[in-house]
Amino acid sequence: MKSLTAGEIFLESLRSHKVEYVFGVVGHTFLGILDAFYDSTDIKFIGCRHEQSAALMADGYARATGKPGVSLVVGGAGATNTTTAIAGAYVANSPVIAFCGGTSLQTRNTSVLQETDLVSSFKPITKLATLINKPHRIAEFVNLGFHIATQDRKGPVYLEIPQDVSVNRSVAIDDQHFSEIPLLTTKAADQALISNIKKVLVSAKRPLLLAGENCTDSNANQKIEELSTLFNIPIVSTYGHNDVVSNDHPLYIGPLGRAGAPEAGDLCKQADVLVAIGTKLGHFDTYYDNRYISQDSTLIQIDLDTTFINQVFPATYSLTGDINQNISLLLENDMSTVSLEHRDSWIKIAQSKQVQRLDRLHKETLLSSAPIKPQKVYAELRKVLPKNTIVSMDAGGCVAYGYDRLQCYQPRTFFSSLDLGCIGWGYGIALGAKIGKPDCPVVSINGDGGYLFHAREIATAVQHDIPVVSIVMNNNAWGSEKVYQRDLYQGRYVGADITNPRFDKLAKLFGGDGYYIEHPDSIGDTIAKALASGNPSVIEIPVDPEELPASAHALKSIKKI
Template sequence: MKKMTGGQAAVEALKAEGTSHVFGLIGSATMEMFDALYDAEEIKFIGVHDERTGTHMADGFARMSGEAGVILAGQNGPGVTNLVTGLAQAKAAYSPVVSIGGALASGHRYRDAFQEVDQDALFKPVTKKTWTATAADRVPEMFREAFRESMAPRRGPVQLNLPRDVLAAEAEYEPLQTRDQYRPFMAPAGAPEAIARAAALLSAAERPVIIAGGGIKNTGGADQCMMLAEALNCPVVTSPGHGDAVSFGHPLNAGQMGPRGNVVASRLVKEADVILALGTRVGFNATFYTYDNINRDAKIIHVEMEPTAIGRYFPAEIGIMGDAPTVADQLRYEVEKGENRAKANAWTETFKAERAAYLAKRDADAQVDAMPIHPSGLFKTLRDVMPQDAAVTMDAGTLCLQATDALNYWQPRSLFTPLDFGLVGFSFACGLGIKLAAPERPVISLMGDGGFGMTVSELSTAVDHGINTVTIVMNNRCWGAEKAYQRDFFGERYIGADISSPPFDKLAELYGAKGYHAETLDEMAQAIEDALTCGKPAVIDTMVDPAALYSFRRDSFKHRGG
């Protein structure tokens, strides 16, 4: 038995989980925990400037590492309310974030005390689960439950509130369990009968396609997915935001599908006779929930770890609850037992020709001489100069949405976006977390000027901790997505769409980072090369054509006759 405060027990619980980094902002409500972190040499504390952006860092860290990202909001009330946007973002992305918040002393609850807010009610809609610790001796138990819940399929964020009196109180503790002792996990396989039926359906298909989603990307299942595709000789499309689920270089990879995907991948899903949805919900970003984006007559084999996702939006011919890479291996084994098949060969050869033509046209059509820089030219430059092991983060917004399928992702866990939450102000902070999880990887964050302006204070965090990412600010002096809608559907009656910003390259220098300004694509290429090797966090500010806007959600304005 060991006597500790609740704050010391909390840090011991983090050690038992193998936690390497804690992102957070100090506050008086959790001083006992911060004091214990002072002596925890195995945990690096990354002090942030805003709890929201700290949560994005924890989110990025979790997505890249595959482990839970930890954010600590030291203050109850305003400290924890700042977490809400970041946790809502993490929930939409199924990102395992363990959020810890200081809480009001237990005896002061429901008395309109200083900085009082009902934190349990506040976080319930944006987390998988929310708890408030009730006694110091239960702190390790609460941490075990928080990590277990966050990491269990489907993964997601949790919130653990720690009252001041619980952190200050002392208790006797048994030796803490390690994570291997209380949450061992084996990936479940699909039911054999369902696997046999699915393999037969795929083998008989003339126009099969595989949709690879987060269940392939986040499990490192690219090899299993593509070996199945090779056995079937069928194309693979990726769900939106998961263009890195399989390598760009594989000849059967068609890229991202859906309303925001490329025309080749999108056509495949619209014309396929059998669709294997492998670790994807086939949800909003992939389909807008309409048969405009998926063949109504296709037979769908839906593979998901979460049973409530199977057939939720589109009826499944066969539903398989299981781990996507494991099921892919099972299917490949069954397919390979059958006779050599050639039904899909014509379909696949046609796809390959269309894919090659599309990629050639993408390069040929890029506007490389436009001034100011046109997005298509910028994206071609990025394709040409980005290292193949680069990790790319993006915001929402018109320029980043255009970029999502315009870049090439050569290995899994190379693309990190807000996904279904559509958040602006995510990319830079997320990139800092990714860099800490994978310091050997180059990290390039794309943002508009509006989104970077929201989060620029975290340049101090990057400089203070030597987190050397490269942020490209695509500066078009407007909130581009909304300005596009005002242009296309509201008679160019612009209000609130135009913004001003300082020169971000000069601002970066004031923070102690490295700043670059690029007005031409040649300058951009050189700036990226220099930024990747400068040994500092770097910001490249470049003017992008403010007229190069695109209305992605045209369906939302059909009522206006546009």
């Protein structure tokens, strides 16, 4: 037994889970916890300028490293400020441990300052939301939180520590309280089912692999490439998961769904067997209709659990459990005597789609008009970004072009807010990713509207020396919404046009580097210079305000309504 304060128990608990950083904003209800950081040399508190940014940075850290990210904020408005970020982590299955210093237990239900039923608020957007009622139980609940956040389908956890639980009095605690809860193992799939799926993969004339978010969490990226090679099956990635396989794989076609590659969509709807691996088959992947998934195709779903099996599309076969393990079982196949000549024509179609996409993207490298087109920005990015670059995609019109135009070569290098569609999301994620992977270049891609949501965190980047390069494409508009007003409401714009500061000058005011692009020929060199500088940087690129990406499919749906 040893005597520790609540803050010391908190840090010792985090230490047992190899936590290195905690992101937050200082607050009066957890000063007892925060005081323990003063003497800590191995766990650093990263002070941010807004609680939502702190939770976003924890999420970015988690996505880049695969390890849980940790945030710590005050109760009341401080905690409610984090809900959007935690919802984003929930959508993305990202393991974020969100700690909150809540109001004291002894003053609850008296309308005391910042009293809010936060546990109830967080329950719909976390795997666990609970309150820690005793100092000696902090270690117990931290262990439980980390276990739940990382077990099976990963996700965020909310743990509230009331102020009178975190005060600086010492309590006796045993070392066993700091022991991790072991992860559960999953049983192997039925061999008869594995055998049947193998037969389908061999006999299919037009099979396609559709790989999504849980492949990376299961470390199955390499196995998917091996499956593609062994059975000679093309690969398409789901919305926002361009990094699920290396994009230079000979059978990778492109990303599916909203703002994805049209060539990938064309190929997907021709498939007679679709193997959906680690994907929800969600809204931005499929639009929940048959534009990409034919009613006549055989669907095989491979995922962590049954949550999304048969949710919208009926699966003929389903494999649940560890994705890496199940794909490994499918790879246990002697293909030396198996002929796949019956799909030669399908492979030629897939290769032609590859060529079509590459030709289309190459033509965009030749764009030289003014104002600069967003497509030209991405063409230049493809030339200069190192293969290990992590890209954080905000939401918005200019950003949307990037889903089909950026190449990924390693897992955990392409992040977006996915179906949450959260504008202003990207910069905080990028900062957390850079802290988690300091040796990787990190680029945050933003529109002008979204970037101002969290531009204050340039101060955080400068203070903590986080050299993220932010690209801000400025068209002085809420582009994603403006296009709907243009196409559906005859250009009767309300609230769609905005004004902005010079973002490069804003960066310099905070102490960072700022660049302003006036000609498309200087884009590549400027980005390379910013990456090499080792400083927090903002590159403003004025882009054509008339170049707005419309989702023709979504527009058709709305018109029908």
